[in-house]
Amino acid sequence: MTLETYLHEHIPLSKAMGVKVVSASPEQVILSAPLANNINHKQTAFGGSLHALATLSCWSLLHLHFPACQIVIAHSEIDYLIPVTTEFTAQCSMPNLQDWDRFQYTLAKKGKARIVLTATVLSEGRTYVTFTGTFVAIN
Amino acid sequence: MTLETYLHEHIPLSKAMGVKVVSASPEQVILSAPLANNINHKQTAFGGSLHALATLSCWSLLHLHFPACQIVIAHSEIDYLIPVTTEFTAQCSMPNLQDWDRFQYTLAKKGKARIVLTATVLSEGRTYVTFTGTFVAIN
Numbered sequence: 001m002t003l004e005t006y007l008h009e010h011i012p013l014s015k016a017m018g019v020k021v022v023s024a025s026p027e028q029v030i031l032s033a034p035l036a037n038n039i040n041h042k043q044t045a046f047g048g049s050l051h052a053l054a055t056l057s058c059w060s061l062l063h064l065h066f067p068a069c070q071i072v073i074a075h076s077e078i079d080y081l082i083p084v085t086t087e088f089t090a091q092c093s094m095p096n097l098q099d100w101d102r103f104q105y106t107l108a109k110k111g112k113a114r115i116v117l118t119a120t121v122l123s124e125g126r127t128y129v130t131f132t133g134t135f136v137a138i139n
Numbered sequence: 140m141t142l143e144t145y146l147h148e149h150i151p152l153s154k155a156m157g158v159k160v161v162s163a164s165p166e167q168v169i170l171s172a173p174l175a176n177n178i179n180h181k182q183t184a185f186g187g188s189l190h191a192l193a194t195l196s197c198w199s200l201l202h203l204h205f206p207a208c209q210i211v212i213a214h215s216e217i218d219y220l221i222p223v224t225t226e227f228t229a230q231c232s233m234p235n236l237q238d239w240d241r242f243q244y245t246l247a248k249k250g251k252a253r254i255v256l257t258a259t260v261l262s263e264g265r266t267y268v269t270f271t272g273t274f275v276a277i278n
Contacts, residue, residue, distance in 0.1 A: 010180035013188055016155035041149035047212040048194045049152055052187025073186040077216045 003029075003060055014056060017049055021060075022089060029060040032089045045084035054078065054119040054131035057092035061117065062135055069107070069137045074114065076133040084121065084128045092119040103137075111139040142168075142199055153195060156188055160199075161228060168199040171228045184223035193217065193258040193270035196231035200256065201274055208246070208276045213253065215272040223260065223267045231258040242276075250278040 001009075003024045008015040018037040022030040031053055038049035055073060062071045094100060095117055106113035114136045121129035140148075142163045147154040157176040161169040170192055177188035194212060201210045233239060234256055245252035253275045260268035 006180075011178070011185050012175075013152075013155065013177055013185055016152065016176075036151075037155075038152055039150070041145075042209065042211070046150050046152055046191070047215075048187065048191025051190045051194075051215070052185070055187045055190075070181065072181070072222070073219055075216070075218050076186075076190070077214070079214050080212055083211070 003064070007056060007060070011056070013052065017052060019053065019056060024060060024064060026064055026094075028091065028093045029057045029064070030089050030091045031057045031060065032087060034087050035085070042083070043085070045088055047080055050080065050084065050088070050121050050129050051076070051078050051131065053088070053090040054092075054121055054129065055133060057090040057119045058117040058131075058133050058135060061092045061094070062115075062137060066107070066137055069139055071135055071137050074134045074136050076131065078129060078131045080129055082126065082128045084123050086123050088121050088123045088128065090119050090121050090131070092117055107137055107139060113137055142203070146195060146199070150195070152191065156191065158192065158195060163199060163203060165203055167230065167232045168196045168203070169228050169230045170196045170199065171226060173226050174224070181222070182224070184227055186219055189219065189223065189227070189260050189268050190215070190217050190270065192227070192229040193231075193260060193268065194272060196229040196258045197256040197270075197272050197274060200231045200233070201254075201276060205246070205276055208278055210274055210276050213273045213275050215270065217268060217270045219268055221265065221267045223262050225262050227260050227262045227267065229258050229260050229270070231256055246276055246278060252276055
């Protein structure tokens with residue numbers, strides 16, 4: 001099953017948002033969503049949609065690494081820098097190797113570990129939103 | 140136009156989420172959403188949906204006070220305390236009077252002001268999620 005199919009089947013709101021997987025590798029996940037499904041009263045992207053796409057990009061990166069783990073979000077912070085007026089993408093890349101190694105070590109040793117990931121919402125090459133999420137993986 | 144109709148018409152994702160207005164007054168806004176529309180791969184409420192409902196409850200409280208203002212979200216933080224396994228509500232109440240008075244004064248004087256609001260996601264009387272959002276109102 002592709003990541004896009006998985007998201008649409010298991011998280012129906014991602015289908016309602018029109019989420020598409022632009023690219024997905026262990027190094028980076030990029031998801032996109034059209035403006036129409038996610039528009040607000042100001043004809044810009046709804047803040048809830050921007051947060052949801054960023055969350056899904058981080059969740060997906062962890063899911064690709066640990067498909068058998070439960071992965072849940074514990075905390076997030078988001079800054080809305082510029083209103084989004086077009087289709088947009090959320091991009092999550094690997095954290096620094098030291099944090100990642102500690103996360104993997106703790107997960108293997110204790111069966112549970114948490115990691116902080118960041119995502120950016122981009123549109124036409126500009127950063128519109130920055131997102132930081134703390135995720136917990138459980139073996 | 141009722142608040143619920145306004146949300147569904149102007150923010151289509153709120154309709155996809157099945158958002159309902161439980162109560163809406165200048166003192167407090169309570170919105171609800173069913174689990175089915177907002178479910179995730181673990182059969183609990185998707186973190187993006189919880190964030191979106193909390194955002195909408197705060198936005199709605201400000202919209203009821205200042206229907207002619209543009210109200211946008213600038214920043215938010217959210218803590219997911221307990222997984223939500225049923226229909227859920229997000230509740231936003233008025234901030235303390237000192238902050239509110241300063242917000243109103245600045246908005247009247249400068250045509251733009253920001254305020255921090257909090258919301259809680261509740262289900263069957265328990266707090267599942269706490270949300271803090273910084274909103275900007277523009278006259």
